[in-house]
Amino acid sequence: MFLKKIEMQGFKSFADKVIIHFDDPVTGVVGPNGCGKSNISDAIRWVLGEQSVKSMRGSSMTDVIFNGSENRRKVNLAEVTLVFDNEERALNSDYEEVEVTRRLYRDTRESEYLINKTPCRLRDIHDLVMDTGLGRDSLSIISQGTISHFAEAKPIDRRLIFEEAAGVSKYKKRKIESINKLERTRENMERMQDIVDEIERQVNSLKRAAKKALLYKDKKSMLEAVEVSVLVRDIKDLTEANEETQSQLFKMDAEIASLETSEGVYDNELESMKKELNDMDHAVSKAQETMMSFIREIGVLESRKIEIEERRKYTLEVGDKKAKQQEMLALLNDARLEYEDRKSRHESLNAEVELLVEESYERNRKMADQAQSIANLRGKIQQLSSRLDIVSSRLERPYESNHGVQAIMDNKQSLFGVHDTVSNVFEVSEGYETAITTALAGALMHLVVDDDKAAVNAINFLKNNRAGRATFIPLTVSKPRYVNQDALLVANHAKGYLGVASEFASNGEVYNDLRDSLLGNVMVVDTIENANVLAKRVQHNYKIVTLDGDVIHRGGIMSGGRNRQNNTSSLTLKRDKEQLENELRIAKDSLILEENQNHSLSTEHKDAGDILMQRRIALAQLEPLLEVKRSKYERLKQEYEDLNPDQEIEDAEKTEDDVVVQLNSLYMQRDELTTNIALMRERRQGLNQEIQRKEILIRQYRQDLNKLTQKRHECALEVTKNNTRLESSLERLSSEYRMTYDYALENVYDESAEMSREEVMKLRNEINALGNVNLEAPEEYEETNERFQFYGKQLADLKESRDKLLSIIEEMDDIMVTQFKDMFDRINHELPEVFSALFGGGRARLVLEDENDLLNTGIDIDVQPPGKSVQNIRLFSGGEKSLIAISVLFAILKARHVPLCIFDEVEAALDTANVERFANYIRNFSNDTQFIVITHRPGTMAQADVLYGVTMPTKGVSSMLKVRLEDAVEMKERDA
Ligand code: ATP
Ligand code: MG
Numbered sequence: 001m002f003l004k005k006i007e008m009q010g011f012k013s014f015a016d017k018v019i020i021h022f023d024d025p026v027t028g029v030v031g032p033n034g035c036g037k038s039n040i041s042d043a044i045r046w047v048l049g050e051q052s053v054k055s056m057r058g059s060s061m062t063d064v065i066f067n068g069s070e071n072r073r074k075v076n077l078a079e080v081t082l083v084f085d086n087e088e089r090a091l092n093s094d095y096e097e098v099e100v101t102r103r104l105y106r107d108t109r110e111s112e113y114l115i116n117k118t119p120c121r122l123r124d125i126h127d128l129v130m131d132t133g134l135g136r137d138s139l140s141i142i143s144q145g146t147i148s149h150f151a152e153a154k155p156i157d158r159r160l161i162f163e164e165a166a167g168v169s170k171y172k173k174r175k176i177e178s179i180n181k182l183e184r185t186r187e188n189m190e191r192m193q194d195i196v197d198e199i200e201r202q203v204n205s206l207k208r209a210a211k212k213a214l215l216y217k218d219k220k221s222m223l224e225a226v227e228v229s230v231l232v233r234d235i236k237d238l239t240e241a242n243e244e245t246q247s248q249l250f251k252m253d254a255e256i257a258s259l260e261t262s263e264g265v266y267d268n269e270l271e272s273m274k275k276e277l278n279d280m281d282h283a284v285s286k287a288q289e290t291m292m293s294f295i296r297e298i299g300v301l302e303s304r305k306i307e308i309e310e311r312r313k314y315t316l317e318v319g320d321k322k323a324k325q326q327e328m329l330a331l332l333n334d335a336r337l338e339y340e341d342r343k344s345r346h347e348s349l350n351a352e353v354e355l356l357v358e359e360s361y362e363r364n365r366k367m368a369d370q371a372q373s374i375a376n377l378r379g380k381i382q383q384l385s386s387r388l389d390i391v392s393s394r395l396e397r398p399y400e401s402n403h404g405v406q407a408i409m410d411n412k413q414s415l416f417g418v419h420d421t422v423s424n425v426f427e428v429s430e431g432y433e434t435a436i437t438t439a440l441a442g443a444l445m446h447l448v449v450d451d452d453k454a455a456v457n458a459i460n461f462l463k464n465n466r467a468g469r470a471t472f473i474p475l476t477v478s479k480p481r482y483v484n485q486d487a488l489l490v491a492n493h494a495k496g497y498l499g500v501a502s503e504f505a506s507n508g509e510v511y512n513d514l515r516d517s518l519l520g521n522v523m524v525v526d527t528i529e530n531a532n533v534l535a536k537r538v539q540h541n542y543k544i545v546t547l548d549g550d551v552i553h554r555g556g557i558m559s560g561g562r563n564r565q566n567n568t569s570s571l572t573l574k575r576d577k578e579q580l581e582n583e584l585r586i587a588k589d590s591l592i593l594e595e596n597q598n599h600s601l602s603t604e605h606k607d608a609g610d611i612l613m614q615r616r617i618a619l620a621q622l623e624p625l626l627e628v629k630r631s632k633y634e635r636l637k638q639e640y641e642d643l644n645p646d647q648e649i650e651d652a653e654k655t656e657d658d659v660v661v662q663l664n665s666l667y668m669q670r671d672e673l674t675t676n677i678a679l680m681r682e683r684r685q686g687l688n689q690e691i692q693r694k695e696i697l698i699r700q701y702r703q704d705l706n707k708l709t710q711k712r713h714e715c716a717l718e719v720t721k722n723n724t725r726l727e728s729s730l731e732r733l734s735s736e737y738r739m740t741y742d743y744a745l746e747n748v749y750d751e752s753a754e755m756s757r758e759e760v761m762k763l764r765n766e767i768n769a770l771g772n773v774n775l776e777a778p779e780e781y782e783e784t785n786e787r788f789q790f791y792g793k794q795l796a797d798l799k800e801s802r803d804k805l806l807s808i809i810e811e812m813d814d815i816m817v818t819q820f821k822d823m824f825d826r827i828n829h830e831l832p833e834v835f836s837a838l839f840g841g842g843r844a845r846l847v848l849e850d851e852n853d854l855l856n857t858g859i860d861i862d863v864q865p866p867g868k869s870v871q872n873i874r875l876f877s878g879g880e881k882s883l884i885a886i887s888v889l890f891a892i893l894k895a896r897h898v899p900l901c902i903f904d905e906v907e908a909a910l911d912t913a914n915v916e917r918f919a920n921y922i923r924n925f926s927n928d929t930q931f932i933v934i935t936h937r938p939g940t941m942a943q944a945d946v947l948y949g950v951t952m953p954t955k956g957v958s959s960m961l962k963v964r965l966e967d968a969v970e971m972k973e974r975d976a
Pocket of ligand 1 (some may be wrong): 012031032033038063956
C-alpha cells in the first residue's frame, strides 16, 4: 500500500500512541460522532504540511496538541508520522520507503519536520508531495464538509485543482521563483545601470582631462627638451664667450700694466733729460763766455807777440852778432815751446783715447751682463705669472675633482641650508695652513649644512642629477672634542708644542662646535721629532700634526713626507697665491730697476762714444800741426847752431818766451773749449731729438692706453652682462628643471635639435592656453575606465541572466500550457461518462474561461443533470454538488494516477443508491489508488477491505480497533 502506516501521539484526541497499519486498498474508518475520526484525516494533512489553523479547526496551531481531558493531563508534544511505500516513486524522492514526521511543541510553538528521520524544511515536504496528486490543492484529500467547496469555488480557484492534477505546480513554483529572481535581477540591473551611467559620465570627462594632461605632459617635455637645450646652448656660448673675453681682459690688463710702466719710465726719463738739456744750455753759454775771454786774451798776446817778432826781425837785420844770436835763441825757444806744447797735447789726447776705448769695452761687458739678467728676470716673471694663473684658477674652482661638491656649490642658491666646504669655512692663522689642512684631512671637502634636512635635500638633488657624491656635516650633530687637562699640562711643557689645532682656525660662533669637533683634540707641534716625543708622553691618545704636515695618528701610526705638488687644499692654495704674488712683485720691481740701469748705461755709452769721436778728430787735427812745429823747431835749431852761438846769452828774452807759453796754453784751452762746445752742441741736439722722440712715444702710449682702457671697460661690461645672463640661465635650469648644467649637457642637450627661443615661447603659450590641467587624470581615467568596464561587464552579466530567466519562464510557460491543456482535455474527456454514470444521465463539461490565456484562465464547469437546465452551479442541491465534485474527482482519477485518496464523509449527503454507485466506483479504482474513507454509511462500509473503529473508551481520548462489517453496521445502527 502507498500509505503503509500512521503513528500518532499527543495529536488532538489521540493522547496515547496510536499506530494504524494500512494493508488493503480500501480502508474504512467508522465510529460515533466526536470519537476522533476526522482527527485522523487532519493528522495526515498536518504531516503533509498544512499551515492553515482554520482548516485544522483550531484558533492556534497548538490547538492540535492534546489538550487534556477530565482525567488526563494535557501533553506538550504532538507528533505524527506517515510511512509511505515509494517503490513506484509516486513521491519526489529516491527512497523506496519514505517516512514523514511532524512535531509541534507547546512551549516553543514551533513545528519540526523530518523526512526519513532527518530534519528538513517545510518546503522539502511540499516538494516531496507536489504534483503527486496529494498536494495541497488536489481533490485527493477531502475534509469533512468541504465537498461542496468545489462546486461553489470561483473558476480561478478551481483551476488549482487541475494544475495539481496536471503536475505543473512545480513549474509554477519555479516560475514564481524565477520571476522573483527576475525582479531582483531587474532591481540590480537598475542599480547597476545607475552606477554605470554615473561612471560613464566620469569616464567621459576624465577621458577629456586625461587627453589634456597627456598633451600638457607632451608639450611640457618638449618645452623642457627645447628650453633646456636652449639654456645649455646659451650657457655654453656665454661661458665660451666669457672665457674668450676673460683671456682678452687678462691680456689687456698685462698690456695696460706694461704701457703704464713704460709711460712712467719714459716720463721720468723725459724729466731728467729736460733737466740735462737745461744744464747743458747753461754749460754752453758759460763755455761761450770763456771762449770770448780766451779770444780777447789771445788777441792781446798775439799783438804783443807781433811786437816782439817785429823787434826781432829788426834786430836780425840790423843787429850785431850777439844781438842776432840772442834773437835767434829767442826764436828757437819759442819754436821749442810750441813744439813741446803740441807734443804733450798729442800725448795726453792719445792717453785719453786709450782710456775711453778701455772704458767702452768695460761698459759693453756690463751691458751684456745686464741684458742677460733682464732676460732672466723676464723669464722668471713669465713663469711666476703662469703659476699664479694656475693657482688662481684652482682657487676659483677648488672642487674640480669633486663633482658632487662642485654641483652643490654651483647650485647653492636653489638648495637650502648649505654653507660651504669645511676647507672654506675656517680662517687659518698664517703659517698653520699645512698643519690645519693635515689635521682636517679627509673632512676638507665635506659640506657644512644647517641640519639633516638640508643634507637629505642636497643628497636627493645629487641623485636626481646624477651629479656625483658628497659628504655632509649637519651643524646640529657636531659635538665638540677637547684635549683633557692632564694632557694639556704635559703638552705645555713639551718642546716645540704650539697649541691645540682649534686655536689656529676661527670663524663665526656658529662654527665653533664644528671646529672643536674636527680640531679640538688635535695638537700642533713644530717638527716631527718633537711631535714624536710629545706623542709618547701623551700615550698616543691624541692626533699630533706638524707645521710641515707630518702627522702622528692616535695609537701611534705616523705619516709624513712631501708631495711633488705640495698639499693642495684651498688653505694652502691661498697661501701659495699670496707668496707667488709677492715674488712676482719683487721680480717686476727688479726688472724695472735693471732696465733703468741698463738705459742709463747705454746713454752713458753713447755719450762716451761721442767724446771718443771728438778726441780722435782733435788728435787727427793735431798731428800735422805737431809735425809743422817740430820741423820749424828743428830748422831754427839748425840755423842757430850755424851761428855758432856764445853760451852766456842763452837765458835772455824771458818775457818774450812767456807770451808764447801763455799763447800756447790759451790756444790749447781755446781748442779744447771749441771741441767741448761742439760736443755739447751735438749732445744737446741728440738730447733734443731724443726728447722729441720720447714725447711722441709718450703721446702714443697715452693714446694707446686710452683706447685700451676703453676697450677693457667694454669687455668688462660684456662679461658682467654675460654673467647676469649666465646666472639667470643657470638659475632657471636649476630652479625650473632641477638640473645641473653638467647633467643637462650630458643627458638632455641635443645639438642637432631645432632650438629657438620662438619655439620656447610658442610652447609656453600653448601650455598656458591649456589652462587648468589635472595631471592625475590619466591614472584616474585608467582606474575609472577599469571600473566602468567592470560594472559594464556586471551589467551585461545581469542582462544575460535576465534573458536566461525570461527564456526559462517562457519554457516553463510552454510546458505548463501543454501539460495543463493536455490534462484538462483528458479530464474533460473522462468527465461526461463518470457524470452520467453517477447522475444516471445528463452531461457535464469543463470550460476554460479564457482559452487564449491558458496560463491564467479560470475553469468553469458546465453541468446538465438529466432533465434539468440549471445554469448556476451554486443553485444545485447539497447532494448534487457532492456528486458533481465526486464526478470531477473520479474523472481525474481516470485521467491520471493518484496514489491515495482520503474522504471524510464525502458521501454523507447522497441517497443510498448514489452511495452504492459511489462505493462501486471506489472499488473499481482501488486497483490503482489507495482509499481511506471515513464514513457512517453502510453502503460505503460494505465496499471497504478493512474497517477501523474509533472509540473513546476513556472519556476524551481516542483509541482504534479493527472491526468487522456487521459490528460496524451494528455500531452505527446503535448510534442512530
Ligand atoms: P463526527 O462523526 O461527528 O464527525 P468525529 O469522529 O469526526 O465526529 P472528530 O471531529 O474527529 O469527531 O473529533 C472531535 C473530538 O475531538 C471532539 O470531541 C474534541 O473534544 C476532540 N478534540 C479535538 N481537539 C482536541 C484536543 N486538542 N485535545 C483533546 N481533545 C480534542
Ligand atoms: Mg468527523
